[in-house]
Amino acid sequence: MYNFNVRYYDGRLSIAHDATLTLMPDHWLIHYRDPSGELTSVRWAVPGIVTDENFSSLFIFRFGEFPQQTLECKDDSLPATLRQRYPERIFFKKGITRVFKWSNGAIAGLALVLLTLLGLGYWFGLPWLAGAAASRFPVRTEVSMGNTMYENMIQAYDVDQRLTAATNDFAKSIDFKTPYPISITVVKKDEVNAFALPGGHIVVFDGIIRKMKTKEEFAALLAHEVSHVHYRHSLRNIFRSLGGYLFLSLLLNDINGIVTVLADNSNMLANLTYSRELETEADQKAMAIFQADGLDLKGFVDLFTVLKSEHGDMGSLKLLSTHPLTEERLRAAEEMAEGQNGVKEDDELEIKWHTIEKTLNK
Amino acid sequence: MEQQETRQVTFHGEGAKLFGIYIVNILLTLVTFGLYYPWARAALLKYMYEESEFEGSRFTFHGTGKEMFIGFIKAIGIFLGLYCVLLGGILSQKPTFMMIGLAVFYIGFLLLIPIAIHGALRYRTSRSSWRGIHFGYPGDRKEFLNMFIVGCIITLVTFGIYGAWLVIEIRKYIFKNLRFGNITFSYEGEGGAFFWLNVKGYFLTLITLGIYSFWWVKDLFGYYVNNIRMYQGDTRLTFRSTATAGGYFKLIVVNMLIIVLSLGLATPWAIVRAMQFVFANIHIDGPLDVDAIEQTEGDYSDATGEDLADMIDIGIV
Numbered sequence A: 001m002y003n004f005n006v007r008y009y010d011g012r013l014s015i016a017h018d019a020t021l022t023l024m025p026d027h028w029l030i031h032y033r034d035p036s037g038e039l040t041s042v043r044w045a046v047p048g049i050v051t052d053e054n055f056s057s058l059f060i061f062r063f064g065e066f067p068q069q070t071l072e073c074k075d076d077s078l079p080a081t082l083r084q085r086y087p088e089r090i091f092f093k094k095g096i097t098r099v100f101k102w103s104n105g106a107i108a109g110l111a112l113v114l115l116t117l118l119g120l121g122y123w124f125g126l127p128w129l130a131g132a133a134a135s136r137f138p139v140r141t142e143v144s145m146g147n148t149m150y151e152n153m154i155q156a157y158d159v160d161q162r163l164t165a166a167t168n169d170f171a172k173s174i175d176f177k178t179p180y181p182i183s184i185t186v187v188k189k190d191e192v193n194a195f196a197l198p199g200g201h202i203v204v205f206d207g208i209i210r211k212m213k214t215k216e217e218f219a220a221l222l223a224h225e226v227s228h229v230h231y232r233h234s235l236r237n238i239f240r241s242l243g244g245y246l247f248l249s250l251l252l253n254d255i256n257g258i259v260t261v262l263a264d265n266s267n268m269l270a271n272l273t274y275s276r277e278l279e280t281e282a283d284q285k286a287m288a289i290f291q292a293d294g295l296d297l298k299g300f301v302d303l304f305t306v307l308k309s310e311h312g313d314m315g316s317l318k319l320l321s322t323h324p325l326t327e328e329r330l331r332a333a334e335e336m337a338e339g340q341n342g343v344k345e346d347d348e349l350e351i352k353w354h355t356i357e358k359t360l361n362k
Numbered sequence B: 001m002e003q004q005e006t007r008q009v010t011f012h013g014e015g016a017k018l019f020g021i022y023i024v025n026i027l028l029t030l031v032t033f034g035l036y037y038p039w040a041r042a043a044l045l046k047y048m049y050e051e052s053e054f055e056g057s058r059f060t061f062h063g064t065g066k067e068m069f070i071g072f073i074k075a076i077g078i079f080l081g082l083y084c085v086l087l088g089g090i091l092s093q094k095p096t097f098m099m100i101g102l103a104v105f106y107i108g109f110l111l112l113i114p115i116a117i118h119g120a121l122r123y124r125t126s127r128s129s130w131r132g133i134h135f136g137y138p139g140d141r142k143e144f145l146n147m148f149i150v151g152c153i154i155t156l157v158t159f160g161i162y163g164a165w166l167v168i169e170i171r172k173y174i175f176k177n178l179r180f181g182n183i184t185f186s187y188e189g190e191g192g193a194f195f196w197l198n199v200k201g202y203f204l205t206l207i208t209l210g211i212y213s214f215w216w217v218k219d220l221f222g223y224y225v226n227n228i229r230m231y232q233g234d235t236r237l238t239f240r241s242t243a244t245a246g247g248y249f250k251l252i253v254v255n256m257l258i259i260v261l262s263l264g265l266a267t268p269w270a271i272v273r274a275m276q277f278v279f280a281n282i283h284i285d286g287p288l289d290v291d292a293i294e295q296t297e298g299d300y301s302d303a304t305g306e307d308l309a310d311m312i313d314i315g316i317v
């Protein structure tokens, strides 16, 4: 009962010996006939025996200094017999590789569970981590980082000093409910666009102001950009795309080029979806500012109408648009505007808006 | 006359198992912030070796995650050092320092490639065995480095033309120094023939809008395999490729489809198909005495090259 059929390699020659293994109390005895027909026996002291970790159903043991002798056994009853014969010695450690001796179905099941976990981590864990990291980022560092970014990029633009002054004056009359120092720069560019940098800098292209008819419309744009600043959207975006990049490069380290390209592109898509969520958040916060200040929410309706006529609806490109579909934003704004009460007419703001309009027309 | 003997290595890996190994590796690498990587690599190599069979016996990879971890840390250290020099140069904002930083970075990188190839060969061969007989690579690092650097400079000066000769030189050197017990190898390719093979492949691929590329890869594979010789005592054995352009076409197109349609998830199955294709198309012709290979190599255990090679992303042999 302590005998097993094994294959034995002596470590000096590549010949495979069909041998018999006998489990003795403190050593293993290996018998075989060498090619000349002579009976040979080898003795392995139990403490020196090493189990080879592997993925197959073959049991492999090695013994001695380099070059090691090797023994292979296919008998399924070997592990149980070893446990019984040498209770104090563990031959088969419960390592991670044991998993691979399961059936393919079980492995596939486990893989599926792990993949789902990875997916959840990527879709929900990463944005959450990005948010957490951004909220722990010190404000002073954020502001100085934003200043550096601003100084570097503003050189590429032609700043309109007078409009910038008028716009900042306009913004001072609105309570944006944010601790960040808001500073607006108007640059001469025909594009209908505006963007916010971390820490309080907002850049507005004069092209978008030209399209505007009311002070509320302009205030809505500013409120939206200020909300990006307030919720640290740039930082969150940076952290998310950086995290996604790290995550995927760790994940795909071993896999080939095609997959990396696929993954890079889907990561970009995921980033865009994420920034759309941030846009929606900015819209909501901006509308809350309007509610609190008694400004007319119709400003948003007008703003989105301008954006819609300018950029088109991009219906088929829904997945690829950074901003939520303008149509969706327009509808949300209309709904909010209908339910609004307590609108106050702000004369001071109106005067400042006229100043901007006059500056524009010069 | 006796029938010509021929032998093959067969690959028995399964996509499902490989997939499982990848997933576990990826997951553990992620949760350990990359530190598990050497163990992941060891597991993968172990599996690939274990599923490769010759004359009824499987190959074994003896390397361990622990050994490779030390190499991994060294490799990371070397890379960090190089990047620090580069970054230091850039941050100094002084043109001279920038140039020096850049030069150190690129020269360092260039030196690392042959060092990595050499180290990886040393480590990988010493950790590979079949029927208890180990492979070995007693090549000389200085010699290899010299050949590599001089070759690179000549390649630069000749606008890349010498590259073909350099590749052949490297193969010759590696095979000359490759051991499997008392079995030795050689590579019989020639730079000139290899160069024209590539010129022909390049232009015909251009002219045929890429269609010829399948013949080109077939020719490259054939030129590699057909020029390998193996010696057991006085017996000379030759390697022979049976790969066809059609076979390559099927392999590449189907593998692309598998990978793209599964969004990469089925990559392990594609890898298994590629391994099977490669092994199925290599024959070893000649009377090899598979029972008489003698152990000759000693023990060797510096794993730095293995990971360096892996980080620079060069596959060996």
Ligand SMILES: [Zn+2]
Pocket (backbone or CB within 6 Å): A224, A225, A228, A279, A282
């Ligand atoms: Zn926005």
